[in-house]
Amino acid sequence: MPFNRQIAFFRFYGLSGTWQLIKIKLPYLSRLKGYQAYLNILNGKKGLEIGGPTAYFRKTGPLPIYPVIGALDGLNFSLNTIWEGSLSEGNKFKFDDKKRPGWQFIGEADDLKAIPDGKYDFVISSHCLEHLANPIKALLEWIRVINKGGYLLLVLPLKEKMFDHKRPLTLLSHMIDDHKHGIGEDDLTHLEEILELHDFKLDLRSGAGDVFIERCRNNYKNRCLHQHVFNEQNLIELLNYVGLKIVKIDYLLPRDIVVIAKKGSING
Numbered sequence: 001m002p003f004n005r006q007i008a009f010f011r012f013y014g015l016s017g018t019w020q021l022i023k024i025k026l027p028y029l030s031r032l033k034g035y036q037a038y039l040n041i042l043n044g045k046k047g048l049e050i051g052g053p054t055a056y057f058r059k060t061g062p063l064p065i066y067p068v069i070g071a072l073d074g075l076n077f078s079l080n081t082i083w084e085g086s087l088s089e090g091n092k093f094k095f096d097d098k099k100r101p102g103w104q105f106i107g108e109a110d111d112l113k114a115i116p117d118g119k120y121d122f123v124i125s126s127h128c129l130e131h132l133a134n135p136i137k138a139l140l141e142w143i144r145v146i147n148k149g150g151y152l153l154l155v156l157p158l159k160e161k162m163f164d165h166k167r168p169l170t171l172l173s174h175m176i177d178d179h180k181h182g183i184g185e186d187d188l189t190h191l192e193e194i195l196e197l198h199d200f201k202l203d204l205r206s207g208a209g210d211v212f213i214e215r216c217r218n219n220y221k222n223r224c225l226h227q228h229v230f231n232e233q234n235l236i237e238l239l240n241y242v243g244l245k246i247v248k249i250d251y252l253l254p255r256d257i258v259v260i261a262k263k264g265s266i267n268g
Helices: 003-025 035-042 135-144 172-180 191-197 209-217 232-241
Strands: 046-050 071-076 090-093 102-106 120-126 146-157 245-252 256-262
Touching: 035 120, 035 146, 035 245, 035 256, 046 135, 071 090, 120 135, 135 146, 135 172, 135 232, 146 232, 172 232, 191 209, 232 245, 232 256
Parallel strands: 046 071, 046 120, 071 102, 120 146
Antiparallel strands: 090 102, 146 256, 245 256
């Protein structure tokens, strides 16, 4: 890392936060405080992961749920993604070496038409919701495919601790408007804001200048943009809006918020 970027990291995160970030970038060495409560809730259950699989949920990760769940299917938006590489539909969702692969779905996160109502006990997703142009539509779909009393587990980056820290917090009213107007994944409403306020010193992989601009404009193909930015305040508002009951919220320093919420009768 260039020296000026090292200084930027230290100034922004501090010594403790920088060490935590290094640990996150390496094979995970830390655990989410209180992670066992999440494992107890999901133990033996069958679920769906949107995006992934992710190192976050593996045996060595901060929230090691893969080893304890009963079964897991996965959904990705494309046959080829930056994060997972080449994919194909079928019994090929390999999330844990000791578990039978789940079914790999290919489709949009806000349109799970291939999945019937109430099929799963839970839905999990790490660092995905912020990439979606219509988060309410997506959440309502995720809720639909879990049974009554099922759970939704989300991991999101805190905007104040990311390269998004200069951007304004996304208001619930904005997300409601996106839903009412049927905004799709080709939307570039936030492009100007991102190009102006993105902190490149805290995003070493993004490239800069024309490379970054081109990647942003091709977001429909790559889905790299953080369409919306979150902290505890608007995440709670959003989950309450879609009728979920929040069970537990935690932070994994220096940048992540973790929440598990329960589907009740209000969701059908």
